[in-house]
Amino acid sequence: MKAKDIMSKDxxxxxxxxxxxxxxxxxxxxxxxxxxxxxxxxxxxxxxTKSEILSVFLPDYFDLLGENIIYxxxxxxxxxxxxxxxxxxxxxxxxxxxxxxxxxxxxxxxLKVVAVMKKYNxxxxxxxxxxxxxxxxxxxxxxxxxFEENGDK
Amino acid sequence: MLNPIIASxxxxxxxxxxxxxxxxxxxxxxxxxxxxxxxxxxxxxxSQKKALLAIDFNTLGLLLGMMIITSILKxxxxxxxxxxxxxxxxxxxxxxxxxxxxxxxxxxxMLVDNVTTIVIIVPISILVCDILGINPLPILMAxxxxxxxxxxxxxxxxxxNIFIGSAAGLSFNDFLVNxxxxxxxxxxxxLFILKFIxxxxxxxxxxxxxxxxxxxxxKAIKDPRGMLKCLLALGVxxxxxxxxxxxxxxxxxxxLLGAGLAFxxxxxxxxxxxxxxxxxxxxxxxxxxxIVGGLQETGILSHLAKKTVxxxxxxxxxxxxxxxxxxGIFSSMIGAVPFTMIMIPIIKTLSGLGINGGxxxxxxxxxxxxxxxxxxxxxxxxxxxxxxxxxxxxxIDIKTWLSSATVVAVASLIFVTILIxxxxx
Numbered sequence: 283m284k285a286k287d288i289m290s291k292d293x294x295x296x297x298x299x300x301x302x303x304x305x306x307x308x309x310x311x312x313x314x315x316x317x318x319x320x321x322x323x324x325x326x327x328x329x330x331t332k333s334e335i336l337s338v339f340l341p342d343y344f345d346l347l348g349e350n351i352i353y354x355x356x357x358x359x360x361x362x363x364x365x366x367x368x369x370x371x372x373x374x375x376x377x378x379x380x381x382x383x384x385x386x387x388x389x390x391x392x393l394k395v396v397a398v399m400k401k402y403n404x405x406x407x408x409x410x411x412x413x414x415x416x417x418x419x420x421x422x423x424x425x426x427x428x429f430e431e432n433g434d435k
Numbered sequence: 436m437l438n439p440i441i442a443s444x445x446x447x448x449x450x451x452x453x454x455x456x457x458x459x460x461x462x463x464x465x466x467x468x469x470x471x472x473x474x475x476x477x478x479x480x481x482s483q484k485k486a487l488l489a490i491d492f493n494t495l496g497l498l499l500g501m502m503i504i505t506s507i508l509k510x511x512x513x514x515x516x517x518x519x520x521x522x523x524x525x526x527x528x529x530x531x532x533x534x535x536x537x538x539x540x541x542x543x544x545m546l547v548d549n550v551t552t553i554v555i556i557v558p559i560s561i562l563v564c565d566i567l568g569i570n571p572l573p574i575l576m577a578x579x580x581x582x583x584x585x586x587x588x589x590x591x592x593x594x595x596n597i598f599i600g601s602a603a604g605l606s607f608n609d610f611l612v613n614x615x616x617x618x619x620x621x622x623x624x625x626l627f628i629l630k631f632i633x634x635x636x637x638x639x640x641x642x643x644x645x646x647x648x649x650x651x652x653x654k655a656i657k658d659p660r661g662m663l664k665c666l667l668a669l670g671v672x673x674x675x676x677x678x679x680x681x682x683x684x685x686x687x688x689x690x691l692l693g694a695g696l697a698f699x700x701x702x703x704x705x706x707x708x709x710x711x712x713x714x715x716x717x718x719x720x721x722x723x724x725x726i727v728g729g730l731q732e733t734g735i736l737s738h739l740a741k742k743t744v745x746x747x748x749x750x751x752x753x754x755x756x757x758x759x760x761x762x763g764i765f766s767s768m769i770g771a772v773p774f775t776m777i778m779i780p781i782i783k784t785l786s787g788l789g790i791n792g793g794x795x796x797x798x799x800x801x802x803x804x805x806x807x808x809x810x811x812x813x814x815x816x817x818x819x820x821x822x823x824x825x826x827x828x829x830x831i832d833i834k835t836w837l838s839s840a841t842v843v844a845v846a847s848l849i850f851v852t853i854l855i856x857x858x859x860x
Contacts, residue, residue, distance in 0.1 A: 341565065342826035346558040350515050353654035358643030359568030 285395050286388040288427045289409045289417030295320045298327055298376035302338065305330055305375060315420075316406055319379045324415045326408055328379035338370045338378050385410040388417075392427060395419055438480045439735035445471050446730050446777075450769055454812065461715045464722035471729035481729045489728020490721055493601045493687040494594075498717060500690025501591055504669055505547045506711035507697045511662035512655045514543070514555040519652040522563045527644035529569045529637040534626055536560055537577030541585030541622045545592045545615075546673070549582045549816035550713075557820055561827045567641040572829040573633035579820035579831075580629065580808050580840045581622055584847065586816075587804030588618035590676065590686060593814075594720070595766075595775035595803045597686075602779045603786075603796045606680035613797050617860075621805065621850060625843045632839050661701045668697035716815075723776055731780045740784035747790050754790075755798050755855045762799055763806025763848045771807040771814050775799065794860050801851050801860075809844035811836055 294308060295318050308317060309332065316331035341360070344351065363369075384402045386395055388409055399407055399421070409417040449467030452458040458466075468486070475481020508514075521539055525532040536556065543552045556578055564571035586593030590600045590610040600610060630637065656662055672693030675682070679689055698705065730736060747754040765774045782795050807813030811821055811833065817840070824831040854860050 341561075341828075343558050343561050343823065346554075346823060346826065347562060349657070350559065350562075350655060354562075354650050356566075356643075356646040356649050357562075358566035358646030360565045361646075362568075362643070 283392050283427060284388065285386050285390050285392065285409050285419060286417065288392065288423050289388075289419045290423065291417045293318065293415075293418045295324070295415065296330065296375055297321070298374070298379065300375050302335065302370060302373045302375070302378065306335065309335075318383065318408055318415055318418065319375055320415050325413050326383050326385065326410055326415050328381045329383045329406075329408070330375050330379040331405075334378045334380055338373050339364065383408050385413070386419075387411065392424060396424060399424075438478055438733040439730075439738075441474055441478070442471065442480070442730045442733045443735060445474065446726050449726060450773060453773070454769060461718050461722070464719055464726060468722040468725035471726050475729050475732065480732050485732060486725045486728055489731070490724045491598070491601050493685050494597050495717055495720065496685075496687030497591065497597050497601070497690045498594065498720070499712065500672075500687065500692075500694040501548060502712045503694035503708055504665070504672065504690070504697050505551045506708050507694075507701055507703055508547070508662070508665045508669065509551060509555060509711070510657070510703065510707075511659075511665055511701075512657040513662050513666070514552065515559055515655040516652050516662075517543070518556050518559040519563075519647075519650055519655055522560075522647055523650075523652070527567050527641040527647060529567075529573065529639055529641065530630060532560075532563070532567075532569075533574045533577045533630065533633075533637065536574055537581045537626055537629070538622060540578040541581035544582040544585040544816075545588045545618075546669070547591075549586050549593065549814065550819050552582055553579060553816050553820045554823070557823045561823075563647055565827075566643060566646050568643065569639040569641050570636040570829055571827055572824075572831065572835065573629065573636050575820065575824050575827075575829070575831060576633065576835070576839050577626060577629050579817055580625060580843055582816050582820075583808045583814050584618065584622055584625055584805060584843075587621075587801060588615045591690070593771070593804060595771045595807075596800055598772070598775050598779060599796055599800050600686065602783065605796060607676040607686065608680065610800075614800060617801065617851065617854065621847045624850070625847060628843050628846055629839060632842060658701075664700040665697050668693050668700060671696060720772070723773060727776045727780070730777075736777070736780040737784040740781040741788070744785070744788055744790065747785070751790070752855055752858070755795065755860065756852050758795065758798050759802045759848060759851055759855065762802030763809065763844070766803040766806040767809030767813040767844065770812060771803040775803050778803075797860060798851075798855075802848070805844055805847040805851070807844075808840050808847075810841065 294312050294314065296305065296308065298319055316329050318329055319327045321327055384398060384404050385408045386398055388411060395407060406418055406420045408415060409419060445467050449464050452463035453460040472481060472483060472486050517539065521535045522532060525535050540552055540556055557575055560574050560578060561571045564574060587596065590596055590607045596610060599605065672689055675684060675689040676686065679686055746757065762774065762778060778799055782799055785795060811817045821831045
């Protein structure tokens with residue numbers, strides 16, 4: 283079996299200019315965990331997942347605080363601002379997406395897909411030819427392919 | 436005449452690559468060092484042996500030892516604990532916060548490396564300001580600028596002092612006696628200059644101070660017993676620093692002894708600790724020693740020194756003032772460390788010529804130290820501080836730097852100029 287045999291071809295994509303709220307409603311509607319970002323020629327620009335959306339809530343310097351975040355329960359004014367005038371509404375996909383994406387060719391074996399996913403620690407992988415999006419494979423797709431094929435025998 | 440020109444060209448080319456960031460700085464200076472040895476060997480002014488002798492292992496050992504102790508101490512959560520506790524004492528008022536955190540950063544920088552201090556204190560300070568809803572910019576400027584200035588006070592406060600101490604054979608106590616008082620004065624008046632410059636940003640009304648009070652600073656300490664053990668090792672190290680001259684111990688030996696003691700008491704995973712050691716910085720210093728060593732062997736630096744002696748004969752105070760400002764300006768532009776290394780052989784020659792050299796070393800230390808705050812390129816602490824501030828809502832830009840830190844640097848050099856005129860240096 284090859285990547286192209288199990289990938290979903292009919293996938294929802296977004297352009298880099300749409301807003302964060304819209305992304306949220308697409309994620310909710312499609313129940314996808316992540317959506318590929320493509321330009322008008324379906325060239326892959328990046329990927330936007332729930333974790334990218336979560337990270338816009340946090341100020342950039344938070345990653346420098348390391349473990350110090352754990353014992354602070356009350357962020358005072360920061361909490362107030364977060365709840366009252368959410369600046370994250372202003373973000374568009376281009377600001378938050380993970381640029382570039384882990385891709386595989388259509389003809390690679392499933393084992394390779396699994397290995398690449400594990401290597402880059404991603405939940406989904408894009409199938410592309412010359413960086414043009416052809417499909418997407420999720421962890422579920424792979425499990426389904428392995429277990430259901432064996433079960434059929 | 437050819438040798439000095441070629442050697443200077445290698446030095447200038449390497450510095451150019453470093454300053455313009457056209458090449459990674461370690462790669463740039465290692466190419467420069469190798470080129471210096473090859474060309475020097477061919478032209479007969481330098482050799483592999485001389486290059487090895489040019490490397491000051493006392494300096495490298497002292498830096499390595501202090502880096503190890505700092506890394507171990509940092510991991511116990513000590514610095515974060517201090518920063519949060521100080522923020523609580525401030526009562527949340529912006530000016531008090533700036534004064535307490537700024538002055539404490541200056542004092543911590545006298546004992547440990549500036550960059551480590553900045554990397555830990557600055558993000559916590561931004562967070563505290565965000566919790567209070569006040570502008571963090573004045574506090575960040577105070578921390579970065581005062582850490583640079585504070586480092587001047589002691590032998591181990593800043594790499595330039597380590598180089599000077601090692602080259603001139605000046606002890607920890609020599610530094611303390613000659614530089615601590617002036618640094619202390621400059622730290623406080625810089626703080627007030629910064630207060631005046633940033634008065635508008637300091638006028639914000641803090642809110643939610645209770646949230647800061649609610650932070651349990653003790654939880655920042657990941658390893659309370661380890662912290663005490665590490666502070667003990669640091670205490671032993673500094674006690675020995677006070678005594679090193681009478682005990683006949685090299686500062687590098689003491690620093691490495693302290694590092695060994697911390698290792699023994701805390702038993703951290705050495706791999707983690709060595710990961711924190713700034714090997715690229717040590718490699719940079721090593722290579723730069725080799726480059727400056729080559730330049731020195733051509734005789735150009737002592738020639739330069741001799742050329743300037745006439746000025747000292749005319750008026751030694753004028754000579755010191757010129758030295759102060761030249762070192763200050765160059766240190767801010769090309770960085771305190773490289774400029775100190777270039778100046779050391781020059782001052783050595785001057786001392787050898789019977790000029791009242793003693794105080795020239797202090798002028799050099801003050802010039803490069805205070806001058807380093809003049810431009811962001813002057814020290815690693817400012818480069819790191821600025822890059823962290825860019826992750827906050829109040830990034831330090833070049834305009835802010837020029838209207839704040841540069842003013843402080845110039846004011847402190849003017850202050851020292853007055854001290855020289857008054858015959859106090």
